[in-house]
Amino acid sequence: MRWYTRRRSRTVCLSLVVASLSLHLLLTVLSRSIYQNHCDTPSPRQTHLHTLRALVDTNYTSRMSDNHASYAKTPPGTRKVNSSHMDSNGPQKMSEKDAVTTKMAVKVGHGHKEEGPVDSLTMTERVGKFGSMGIKPMGSGMSKLEALFSHPLYNMPTPPIHEDDWLLKVKPKGKARETSTQMWVSDSDIGDDSAHWNRSSDSHPPWLRFHLGISRWQLYPHLDPNMAPLAQQLSTHRIVSAVQKSGGTQLKLVMSFPNYGQAILKPMKQERDEETNFNLYYFSDFERHNAEIAAFHLDRVLGYRRIPPAVGRLVDVVTEIKDITTDHKLARTFFTSPVNNVCFYGQCSYYCSTEHAVCGRPQNLEASLAMMLPDTSLATRRSWRSPWKRSYSRSKLAVWEKDPDYCDTVKKTPPYNKGTRLVDLIDMTILDFLMGNMDRHHYETFDKFGNNTFLLHLDNGRAFGRHSTDEPSILTPLEQCCRIRRSTLLHLRLLSLPQYRLSDVMRDSLSHDPLFSVAPLLSELHLSALDRRLVTVLQTVSRCQERQRSRHGEGDDDVIYDDLCPQCHSS
Ligand SMILES: Nc1ncnc2c1ncn2[C@@H]1O[C@H](COP(=O)(O)OP(=O)(O)OP(=O)(O)O)[C@@H](O)[C@H]1O
Numbered sequence: 001m002r003w004y005t006r007r008r009s010r011t012v013c014l015s016l017v018v019a020s021l022s023l024h025l026l027l028t029v030l031s032r033s034i035y036q037n038h039c040d041t042p043s044p045r046q047t048h049l050h051t052l053r054a055l056v057d058t059n060y061t062s063r064m065s066d067n068h069a070s071y072a073k074t075p076p077g078t079r080k081v082n083s084s085h086m087d088s089n090g091p092q093k094m095s096e097k098d099a100v101t102t103k104m105a106v107k108v109g110h111g112h113k114e115e116g117p118v119d120s121l122t123m124t125e126r127v128g129k130f131g132s133m134g135i136k137p138m139g140s141g142m143s144k145l146e147a148l149f150s151h152p153l154y155n156m157p158t159p160p161i162h163e164d165d166w167l168l169k170v171k172p173k174g175k176a177r178e179t180s181t182q183m184w185v186s187d188s189d190i191g192d193d194s195a196h197w198n199r200s201s202d203s204h205p206p207w208l209r210f211h212l213g214i215s216r217w218q219l220y221p222h223l224d225p226n227m228a229p230l231a232q233q234l235s236t237h238r239i240v241s242a243v244q245k246s247g248g249t250q251l252k253l254v255m256s257f258p259n260y261g262q263a264i265l266k267p268m269k270q271e272r273d274e275e276t277n278f279n280l281y282y283f284s285d286f287e288r289h290n291a292e293i294a295a296f297h298l299d300r301v302l303g304y305r306r307i308p309p310a311v312g313r314l315v316d317v318v319t320e321i322k323d324i325t326t327d328h329k330l331a332r333t334f335f336t337s338p339v340n341n342v343c344f345y346g347q348c349s350y351y352c353s354t355e356h357a358v359c360g361r362p363q364n365l366e367a368s369l370a371m372m373l374p375d376t377s378l379a380t381r382r383s384w385r386s387p388w389k390r391s392y393s394r395s396k397l398a399v400w401e402k403d404p405d406y407c408d409t410v411k412k413t414p415p416y417n418k419g420t421r422l423v424d425l426i427d428m429t430i431l432d433f434l435m436g437n438m439d440r441h442h443y444e445t446f447d448k449f450g451n452n453t454f455l456l457h458l459d460n461g462r463a464f465g466r467h468s469t470d471e472p473s474i475l476t477p478l479e480q481c482c483r484i485r486r487s488t489l490l491h492l493r494l495l496s497l498p499q500y501r502l503s504d505v506m507r508d509s510l511s512h513d514p515l516f517s518v519a520p521l522l523s524e525l526h527l528s529a530l531d532r533r534l535v536t537v538l539q540t541v542s543r544c545q546e547r548q549r550s551r552h553g554e555g556d557d558d559v560i561y562d563d564l565c566p567q568c569h570s571s
């Protein structure tokens, strides 16, 4: 009898699995047709479907290290691509609106005579090409980045966003004071007469549109048309104020623009091909401007959209900082170096001294400008200590380093015992492992959304310090918890296929940053480290699944958190 019942329930389970898979495929087809670009031809669509089917295949194991095996997974008719561009599909054309009309001639190069001329594109021309769909690849075809972003996995239908799922609400017309920051208010300030909100008004400056687009689930939407104007604002708009940002340990500035937008500036501290000194502990490492920029791109490529847009800019330290700053403490730290470069060091608890000054060449300084989040008076944030925080000590080990069953405790502890918090943390772990960031001591969330929201991945300046080694301890949460979102796993598998290879997509994405005209944001060695680390992540997940199978048989999957099937998780 018991045997019969078990057999019956197994049959029911199997039918449910088959039904759910068919539903997913149906959804995929639907989403494809919803988001279909008119330029698309049928063959890539089939390719997408085949790829998706292969990715969903639970027997998938990473074969990235073996290209031939990976190609074997690709369906017939898929073009074998070796360059970073695909030519099978018409690109989504850069709209006229995206094209930048104003030109700002940027003095590229570092003022060093021995550095020859660099890419002739001006910074604004680069910016015009920024943003997921404002990209026109060199050749005639679709870039790998475009191909990736048009894949069904990135275009799954999402549930409608309710009014409560937006971070900010716009004051009704008539009450707002033009161009004032009073135009937008926190949720609690809004009255009953909120019928005329205008979230996507073209008249709003890009930074405001960015703020108004922040939801419970992400900082900005996939294929956000505001991304190009936002990047343009960050990299070209006049800077009217530059003051030091308090808090944190290293020098950073708050820059303000004429339209009231603000950004956080982190200066260049390390050459691209330089590796962090191996004798330095992670907590003594510098922050790198290119790490902030590359982290934003990687986060977007992974489909997370949890890092505020960060863009590179050549800043004139004299006219754009020294001459306009009202921060006397900052102004006092400017000096001219022995080779006539203008330098400053500001005031902070680390590296703010003459020895660690940041210098222009002679006035041009490479920097990252990250879009400022809404002020905390409008949208308070909560800072959470990471359960896998390092000890920040040369001699002490953290608890998680000593206890292999540490995750069992975390899994029982709120907020990790409910909803998506644990898998969100694992998402962050994966991002950090890929970019070698050991400095994730805290993360933040928007208070308004309680525990049911995404995690902000702020402060990525210590990523991309080393390319020749990987830091396995960063992956500990994944190793110990053996849990991952299905959507994340599918994205990672997609990025391990040759036609969407992570390094190629990242090279492509980063080439649209304005500073690419000075030098690529990540060296080739850092790009290939991404591919190598991706293999490690996929292998870790496979190991988890094997371990689970050997313990519990083929039954239900405890490793995969099926976020593509929300009704599967009622808690
Ligand atoms: N884009 C942003 N918008 C608004 N606030 C931000 C943004 N990025 C960072 N912050 C805030 O500024 C604080 C300091 O920034 P950040 O962590 O990058 O500096 P830091 O010097 O590296 O700090 P720490 O030494 O604590 O790691 C963050 O904790 C965060 O609350």
Ligand SMILES: [Mn+2]
Pocket (backbone or CB within 6 Å): 248, 287, 439, 459, 461, 462
């Ligand atoms: Mn930091």
